[in-house]
Amino acid sequence: MFEINKLIRPSLRDLKPYSSARDEYEGEAEVYLDANENPEGNYNRYPDPLQRSLKNQIANRVQISSNQIFIGNGSDEVIDLLIRLCCVPGQDQIITFVPTYGMYKVSAKINDIEVLELPMDENFQPIVNADNPEWNNPKNKLLFLCSPNNPTGNLVKDSLVEDLLSTFKGLVVIDEAYIQFTKENSLINCLNKHNNLFVIQTFSKSLGLAGARIGMGFGSVEMIDWLNKIKPPYNVSVLNQEAALKKMLESQENASSEVDRIVQNRKELEVQLGGLKNIIKIYKSDANFLLVEVLEGEKMYNELLRNGIVVRKRKEISANALRVTVGTKEENRKLINVISSLAV
Ligand SMILES: Cc1ncc(COP(=O)(O)O)c(C=O)c1O
Structure with missing residues (x-):
């Protein structure tokens, strides 16, 4: 009791x-x-x-x-x-x-x-x-x-x-x-x-x-x-x-319109990241961020930083895990551009 x-x-x-x-x-x-x-x-x-x-x-x-x-x-x-x-x-x-x-x-x-x-x-x-x-x-x-x-x-x-x-x-x-x-x-x-x-x-x-x-x-x-x-x-x-x-x-x-927009952007970001060669795994998310396993996590983190984009390293998951918050459409586009430029 x-x-x-x-x-x-x-x-x-x-x-x-x-x-x-x-x-x-x-x-x-x-x-x-x-x-x-x-x-x-x-x-x-x-x-x-x-x-x-x-x-x-x-x-x-x-x-x-x-x-x-x-x-x-x-x-x-x-x-x-x-x-x-x-x-x-x-x-x-x-x-x-x-x-x-x-x-x-x-x-x-x-x-x-x-x-x-x-x-x-x-x-x-x-x-x-x-x-x-x-x-x-x-x-x-x-x-x-x-x-x-x-x-x-x-x-x-x-x-x-x-x-x-x-x-x-x-x-x-x-x-x-x-x-x-x-x-x-x-x-x-x-x-x-x-x-x-x-x-x-x-x-x-x-x-x-x-x-x-x-x-x-x-x-x-x-x-x-x-x-x-x-x-x-x-x-x-x-x-x-x-x-x-x-x-x-x-x-x-405007009730849940902001949340709906973030969830929609998360879905789009997930699809876009999923199409990139240097993204190994995207964990299913019910939040406003995505946990991803990438090729060469440290290198990707630093390249993103060099391009003005901060994400979070999640070493407790793996050396190549990054946590990415869902941004605006424009911010997400920048993220995808930088990551895809690393893949070539
Ligand atoms: C699970 C969880 N709880 C609590 C917090 C802290 O939130 P607050 O800004 O209300 O202190 C965070 C912040 O990232 C969080 O992820």
């Missing part, structure tokens, strides 16, 4: 969180003399620490209660706070399935937390083995799974996620940074069925706001309360909140 209070670091269980001026007074006043702000200026006031307007918009969109939403300074902050909330430094452990997004391990290491890296199969699906004695180690507090996975681009099968949720004793964190590029439903819909599930999404990918640093966490009311207790009081600036709210309102009008 999963109990959130047992998952919280013992030293935090009696934490009295910092109470900011904006926590103690909610609503509109005529004169604010409570937070030692400068009385003049455009951005002279502290932001809403609980980002209520933004959460209300998101709640409407994803059909969840706003007290099941956490907003972080990017989803990287959400990852870090989950680790800090649940794992005792020098003692506890998180589980990941590799290859995957690098920040789970980096955040764990920064917090002096061990990482148990379990393998995926040849289709980059996690190998779930609940008989592995390490699986039930009480040190395992969090399991991070990315779907669609970065850098491989594939979705994880629902049945495997179900296996994880039913056998893992800690919190299962599903990182859905790229979910909007797929036809699959978000696991947010399953939150009320599984209280050991936590879902992460971001404004950085399909919503095009990587510069504004807005990450979202969706979980049980208790888990969100805990995250609110340990976060820096004003973790999301007024500017970030404004940018995200504006984006929510705009994207109501």
Whole structure:
């Protein structure tokens, strides 16, 4: 039986969180003399620490209660706070399935937390083995799974996620940074069925706001309360909140057209790359990038750079693996031109 209070670091269980001026007074006043702000200026006031307007918009969109939403300074902050909330430094452990997004391990290491890296199969699906004695180690507090996975681009099968949720004793964190590029439903819909599930999404990918640093966490009311207790009081600036709210309102009008365009461009890019002699393999992607195996990866990377195009080396896959983000049609054309000029 999963109990959130047992998952919280013992030293935090009696934490009295910092109470900011904006926590103690909610609503509109005529004169604010409570937070030692400068009385003049455009951005002279502290932001809403609980980002209520933004959460209300998101709640409407994803059909969840706003007290099941956490907003972080990017989803990287959400990852870090989950680790800090649940794992005792020098003692506890998180589980990941590799290859995957690098920040789970980096955040764990920064917090002096061990990482148990379990393998995926040849289709980059996690190998779930609940008989592995390490699986039930009480040190395992969090399991991070990315779907669609970065850098491989594939979705994880629902049945495997179900296996994880039913056998893992800690919190299962599903990182859905790229979910909007797929036809699959978000696991947010399953939150009320599984209280050991936590879902992460971001404004950085399909919503095009990587510069504004807005990450979202969706979980049980208790888990969100805990995250609110340990976060820096004003973790999301007024500017970030404004940018995200504006984006929510705009994207109501042109709904999924941006995402459709990126997915269409990905399909075209896949066909074009597939026709080139120096591209050995293109992995099936449900995200806004393609993982490719090429002839002479290092050389291609450097040639692309020399032509002003930056892609990402993915050495954990192979020495010749590159991860290419889907750009505009024009950017993709430039990429294809450079790669095909290397093939001759
Ligand atoms: C799987 C995954 N999760 C989280 C992030 C971080 O996103 P954010 O910009 O919200 O911090 C990334 C960024 O590339 C990512 O690929």
